[in-house]
Amino acid sequence: MKTAVLTDSASSFTPAEAEAMNVIMLPITVIFGDQEYLENVTITAPEFYRRLHDEEQLPTTAQITMHQMQEAFDQLSTAGYDEVICINLSSGITTFYENLCAYAPTVTNIKVYPFDTKIASAGEADLVRYAAYLVEQGEHAAEILPKLADLRQTIGLDFIVDNLSHLLRTGRISNTSALIGNLLQVKPMLTFDEAGKIIVDGKERTMRRAFAHALKDFDQAQAAADYPLQITVIDGNVPETAAEWVTQLQERDSQLTIIQSHLGPTLGVHTGEGVMGLLWSRDWRRELKEK
Structure with missing residues (x-):
């Protein structure tokens, strides 16, 4: 049994940090007018705040699509993973978790376990770090998810x-x-x-x-x-x-x-x-x- 951990860029990891933990991190899209950027890939935090300060038109975001998720699932399946724990933004501020829960049963090449962080930023990040550590210790989703829920209660x-x-x-x-x-x-x-x-x-x-x-x-x-x-x-x-x-x-x-x-x-x-x-x-x- 091979377990993967997947998160989104709202966890504030850099791509290098995610790679070092063997975590898959999908970027959320940030939109300025008609220009779209991938968080921490094609736009950095300093660049974002500079534009936020300088530009009249305020930015918006677009959540990760199920198509993007399926592409990640396909890559993980090809790499030999049997299951993936998805640790993403709180369901209270985005419909992503709800969408993923509805989509997960249709995925046939890897078992998908959505986890609702009910938090964002550093709180999401620490849940990801803990999951990555537990995977490194040889644990799987059935053992990891209750431990994540326990940690979430302390945040x-x-x-x-x-x-x-x-x-x-x-x-x-x-x-x-x-x-x-x-x-x-x-x-x-x-x-x-x-x-x-x-x-x-x-x-x-x-x-x-x-x-x-x-x-x-x-x-x-x-x-x-x-x-x-x-x-x-x-x-x-x-x-x-x-x-x-x-x-x-x-x-x-x-x-x-x-x-x-x-x-x-x-x-x-x-x-x-x-x-x-x-x-x-x-x-x-x-x-x-x-x-």
């Missing part, structure tokens, strides 16, 4: 956008009725709910206060957990702020595993530039080392 996220205009424009935010006052004048605190939808979870006047809010949420999660947590600092083309957050986290706890992740074009279409986030989850690598 928490607070992210902060400059304003909600991009999320409102692309329809990726769910509880707009919860907005009180003019949130466009503050720093909206967002998270993913249990269904994997983006919701407003609060608001702060400044990024400094938003960071303190996120730290409080992390501290509460850490106090409640009977396992070690790792934390990821996510930024949307604001490396200086990310560096400040990392430094403050290191000063708070020198033993904490701190990872940095950058928001790529696909998610940048929906959040705009300047987003910052803290994502935490069970530190499975540390657990393995301490065994």
Whole structure:
């Protein structure tokens, strides 16, 4: 039995990183006007944010098609794989997972296992890393999927956008009725709910206060957990702020595993530039080392 892991470019891996893990990564399409680009293939994050800043027409995205998925399945089957675990964007912000679940039973040359991350970006990425590690250890989908679900349960996220205009424009935010006052004048605190939808979870006047809010949420999660947590600092083309957050986290706890992740074009279409986030989850690598 040979098992593959497949993800999409919203996981923020570079093609080289995915290849190093033996993970198949399919690029999501980013569209500026009548020009289409493949995320991290024909458009990089720096190029995307430059165009987002300079161009009047705002970009959109197009999800990976089932035709593209079938091409990947065919290649995996030819390479001798028997099954593939597909770890993609949350079903709460795209219909891709639903489409794949409907399509999977029609695939005859490889067994397809869709997994709903109910998250995006660094959260999706860590689920992919964990699956790739388990495959490397000789495990298969039947063993891996429950472990992915367990890890997913430990993920928490607070992210902060400059304003909600991009999320409102692309329809990726769910509880707009919860907005009180003019949130466009503050720093909206967002998270993913249990269904994997983006919701407003609060608001702060400044990024400094938003960071303190996120730290409080992390501290509460850490106090409640009977396992070690790792934390990821996510930024949307604001490396200086990310560096400040990392430094403050290191000063708070020198033993904490701190990872940095950058928001790529696909998610940048929906959040705009300047987003910052803290994502935490069970530190499975540390657990393995301490065994």
